[in-house]
Amino acid sequence: MSAGITTIAGHDLPIDSGSYAKAILNILGDFSEEKIRLRNTQKAIQNILEDAETEKFRLKATQKALLNIMEDSAVEKARLESMQKATFNILDDLKTEKNNAERTNHELVREIAERKRMEEALEAANKELEVFSYSVSHDLRAPLRAIDGFSQALIEDYPDRLDEQGRYYLERVRAGTQRMAELIDDILQLSRLTRTEMRFETVDISMLAESAIADLRRAEPLRQVEVSIQPDLMAEGDHNLLRIALVNLLANAWKFTGRQPEARIELGAMCDGDVRVFFVRDNGVGFDMTYVNKLFGAFQRLHTTSEFPGTGIGLATVQRIIRRHGGRVWAEGAVNQGATFYFALPSNQNA
Template structure:
């Protein structure tokens, strides 16, 4: 059905700026004015360029530091891995020394002074443990008493000057010495693993020394992966060079204790430095780590020129600089283009403002009674004729809510103007089509606060924008009060009155014809919907039952032939069939509430809610939920449909408070003066109001099925029930702060 709208009105509605301007729109003229000045353009360009350069420099530094830290962490990890490997090897040979020194027969012989017999017990050790090059026994004063293999001229020598003796004698505990050149030929670089030998009484009676060649560390270091050009060297507890992977054959013991890297290692334990390395005469990455518990240290060094990580860093930074340069150029181009656009826009807006003023004057002077509404029913514009007919002033009603300005007559308990008009406007919002109302009694409030009886013939038409979205609703009325009053009085003889009545009767007849046509279309649509519902109920359920039944049969009869994956697949098939059945049930219920015949009566909402909550408690008796239902809540409507609405609202509140340790649900009423809204409030998970427009659509869900089960039909069902009653439903919520669902119904006519 097409409803004609005055062309001047449509042109007016399509003018920019008809609604209250946003802050951005208010700022736009000043911004445009600034950009139109040449000097200002260059100042803005300089400021933007400076901001881009500053941001780029800061970002470049942060990214440089981050990539460098990643590259250096690789070297430090190598050093720490080598240190951990060396600590494990040291611990193993210490355990060997302690195990040998605590042999019962061995320690008894040492306590008796039978050195030769005692050392014979150890003869097989160098063969069994090849890393032990030589071992010997010394008394508590450090004099060598016996050795394997025996070397000429060393028995009877006192080694109290050796660092290994001083280390073990300090607290008579196992000790690993620093590197030294052994006395006997061949004079190899070795380190000693020393363990005190104690008698059964716990007295120190001798010292067992295991000598290990430094070059045996080569195999240990090989277990640590190194990168290109990287090498590792070890320093002992005195800071002496023990081993160098680049120069493994060097026999010189070099003191590195005064070098910066060794001093940092002694101070910090582990770390990494970058800079010129005097030993290698080039810039290097030097990572270091102490061997925990033994005082030795590991240094992993790599020339910076050989680091793949630093090369990748430099490559990324070069690409980043290129990108920043392009951004700067694009920003400059954008500023220049924006300035030109701003000049053209200022000219266009000046012309639009002039046109808007013209159209405003034309619209306001239209002879018809027009009211322009936003989709939320706020008054956007009004014609002078409408203001005169309703005894209102433009500045007092524009921007206000329609039903706050035009409420029902409180002295008329049977007034239905607000409810019927709201229902018509809701139909327009839902269908994006014009809606013609029957002649409606809707009293108008006089300036003194009293109400004057009026009758109107309204038509509500949408103004559609992009994507058929409703931008405005045009509420056009004809004041037919005189006609209605005349019809209720004895007929007169005035020719003018007869002509007027005939004209009005013709208009009413045309409107009734259109309503009858719409009713026929609605009846046909309902018949098609009933046929579809029958198909869903029977044709779709049969294959679902077959899927579920055969899946259950497979699980029961062939369970021994199915692996766990196969059983899981069948269980998922059954779960899917069950969910499909639930969707069909909910679709059918949604269809039924739309078609069901309504029987209006006074309904006790409090009693209905108590019944619904009792059912929920029976289903989940383990839940502890505090439910507060305001007593005496009554509304006019269909009891069965309103119970379905409460079931959906209260079930949702019950479900979404499932994770609350102290769940609370409340049913009450809020009276705003213009309407009486019932509400269901909970302290559950809530939702983001940015998605509130999706709540009442079929199959719309704001939470995953794994979190909260459901089909997404419940709130769509609630909205259709409330719409059928001529009311409205909406929600307010915040994430993790609960939700409140409101539904407003027409006033109780029996109140």
């Protein structure tokens, strides 16, 4: 190959020597440029390395700072976590509390509903009782009037056809109707006692008693009864109801001392702790303590009507009235040795 070509370092070199040297020089020239370029590059790299070192420092410091921060945040995190836990606990508690409250609320609502239902039932029962007693007071008496009136008509219109026995029987019929009429009136009065609304005020018990005794004296002016009433006895209660209770107690004492030649009736009071205890004492026929529990039952009597008249409603009335005041009533006595009736009233009804 005369014009052979070899390739060295990217240069196509002719094989002949003249052009070969020229080519070498060219190559060397190229190298020199390359060297400068390399040096520049090296310098640039060096600069870069230097910069990198500074950067490395900065990075390290940053890293350190980051680590510190991370350490701090770990502590913070722990704190936050415990706080979060506490918050959760509180929330849990609140939830339980809320549930409890809801349950209580629920129970309260139910209780209120229940109470309302009971009140309505009570009101309905009261209303029914009112209708009932209204009907009793109107309708039960009418047939009695017929029995009594026509018995009387028989006695008057057929005197020649009725012998003494016949007239006597008709009188018995009439007495029966009379008694039944009294019983009806007493039942009505008793049922009215529990229905009337109470109005609390300060009541002068002594004055009520004085006026009740005055009424009894007017009704039986011939009776000699020594009455002693402790003055200025006061009580908190419904004036009208307490008056009825006292009238009943004193009328009882009056009635059951009827055979006592030196009849004595006493009204007084004593204190039993917070409770004011009033008493009505008499020296009448008294009663056997065996039957003390029967005394206050409605229509219960310890005497026959021929011994002492009455329907057996008086003490039941007294008991009902005292109980409506939140008080208590009881009795002591012995046969032919008089009786004492006590009633206790809470001293501060309004407070």
